[in-house]
Amino acid sequence: MTAAAVTKAEVLELAEQYLCPDRVRTMRTAGIAMVIGRREGYRLWDLDGTERIDLHLNGGVYNLGHRNPDVIATLLEAVQTYDIGNHHFPSGPRAVLARRLVEATPGMRYAVFASGGGEAVDLAIKSARRATGRRVIISLTDAYHGHTGLALTAGDERAAAAFLSDDPNDVIRVPFDDLAALEHALIAHDVAAVLVETIPATAGFPVPSTGYLPGLRRLCDAHGAAYIADEVQTGLGRTGSLWGTQHFGVVPDILVTGKGLSGGIYPIAATLLSEPMGAWLEQDGWGHISTFGGSELGCQVAGTVLDLTLAPATVERAAAVARRWARGLAELARRYPGWIAEVRQTGLVIGLRMHQEMGGMLMTKLLFDEGVWAMFAGFDRSVLQVKPGLLMDDATIDEALAAFDRACATAASW
Numbered sequence: 001m002t003a004a005a006v007t008k009a010e011v012l013e014l015a016e017q018y019l020c021p022d023r024v025r026t027m028r029t030a031g032i033a034m035v036i037g038r039r040e041g042y043r044l045w046d047l048d049g050t051e052r053i054d055l056h057l058n059g060g061v062y063n064l065g066h067r068n069p070d071v072i073a074t075l076l077e078a079v080q081t082y083d084i085g086n087h088h089f090p091s092g093p094r095a096v097l098a099r100r101l102v103e104a105t106p107g108m109r110y111a112v113f114a115s116g117g118g119e120a121v122d123l124a125i126k127s128a129r130r131a132t133g134r135r136v137i138i139s140l141t142d143a144y145h146g147h148t149g150l151a152l153t154a155g156d157e158r159a160a161a162a163f164l165s166d167d168p169n170d171v172i173r174v175p176f177d178d179l180a181a182l183e184h185a186l187i188a189h190d191v192a193a194v195l196v197e198t199i200p201a202t203a204g205f206p207v208p209s210t211g212y213l214p215g216l217r218r219l220c221d222a223h224g225a226a227y228i229a230d231e232v233q234t235g236l237g238r239t240g241s242l243w244g245t246q247h248f249g250v251v252p253d254i255l256v257t258g259k260g261l262s263g264g265i266y267p268i269a270a271t272l273l274s275e276p277m278g279a280w281l282e283q284d285g286w287g288h289i290s291t292f293g294g295s296e297l298g299c300q301v302a303g304t305v306l307d308l309t310l311a312p313a314t315v316e317r318a319a320a321v322a323r324r325w326a327r328g329l330a331e332l333a334r335r336y337p338g339w340i341a342e343v344r345q346t347g348l349v350i351g352l353r354m355h356q357e358m359g360g361m362l363m364t365k366l367l368f369d370e371g372v373w374a375m376f377a378g379f380d381r382s383v384l385q386v387k388p389g390l391l392m393d394d395a396t397i398d399e400a401l402a403a404f405d406r407a408c409a410t411a412a413s414w
């Protein structure tokens with residue numbers, strides 16, 4: 001049986017048996033079981049034929065749309081010449097992409113590639129520890145940085161404990177946007193790094209106060225800790241700047257990118273390191289190895305992703321998309337004040353908070369039935385994450401907003 005030959009019911013059956021039983025059962029019970037067949041631009045087609053607008057984008061993987069033709073053309077051309085490469089030797093695609101990322105990112109000097117965001121966060125933590133000679137990591141309460149080793153340990157305590165990966169001696173968690181708590185933790189421990197998402201996705205994209213990230217930067221400097229910016233979701237043009245840190249006017253010591261760097265076509269992620277954070281690369285050439293990290297095919301694809309993301313036409317379009325969403329969501333908030341509590345928006349990084357504790361979760365289901373796929377925030381289920389693509393056209397935005405209107409009307413009628 002080939003994948004193309006199976007029906008939706010057969011796929012769900014197979015997945016429930018062999019892939020992730022609980023997830024499949026939960027999605028089925030919630031009435032949001034989708035099996036993606038065709039996908040194009042910002043649209044997904046369920047195998048049962050239902051069409052939906054994608055406002056989840058797999059966390060930004062599809063910033064430039066599903067099956068972006070320029071990204072596909074790059075991959076097709078790349079496979080004529082390249083493959084994964086060999087981790088002992090540099091290659092043209094890997095070296096050129098490293099230079100491009102470093103040159104595009106203030107404060108950075110080296111790039112180390114990974115096959116996914118979690119692996120890149122792991123390397124960020126390892127580098128900070130190696131540079132500072134300290135172990136303790138400060139992260140945020142309700143943080144998600146991936147499910148690999150150190151990323152899992154540094155994220156949500158319950159998720160780490162489920163795999164016996166929690167380590168209270170090594171990870172201190174402080175609330176978001178709370179400089180006093182951060183300072184207290186920095187004074188109390190010998191801290192290697194403060195690891196934060198620029199706008200925490202799974203917490204519902206709360207917008208940091210004006211002074212928060214600059215204050216965090218100052219506190220890290222004062223206490224000799226590295227500032228690691230996880231830009232897996234907030235990078236690559238989503239805030240209006242290439243990186244969210246640029247939007248907020250701060251320069252971290254280490255910046256992690258992933259998801260969208262792949263163009264949704266070939267997995268690749270990167271850890272960008274400042275001179276001191278990457279000093280170990282000058283001394284220990286085999287200090288870190290990743291067979292698939294920096295695959296030549298992925299590097300070629302990521303080069304095109306950077307070209308497209310930085311193109312003035314894309315930057316302009318992304319700004320127009322953000323403005324249209326801002327107008328549309330403000331109108332919805334005005335029409336449904338009893339349902340919508342708050343619109344949190346930084347460019348295309350948007351959280352829609354409902355008054356009801358489970359409001360974001362309910363919106364996921366209501367929108368699913370209205371032809372939109374958008375996911376609530378895992379750590380704050382009152383919030384719906386809204387992640388429009390950089391190149392979304394006006395008609396698609398308006399169609400999605402009309403679905404939001406219908407969903408809000410239903411919720412308001414309860």
Ligand SMILES: Cc1ncc(COP(=O)(O)O)c(C=O)c1O
Pocket residue numbers: 059115116117118119121144145146147197201230231232233258259269
């Ligand atoms: C902010 C953030 N960091 C890291 C990761 C981990 O990335 P990956 O799933 O590619 O390991 C994710 C994934 O959702 C993420 O949202």
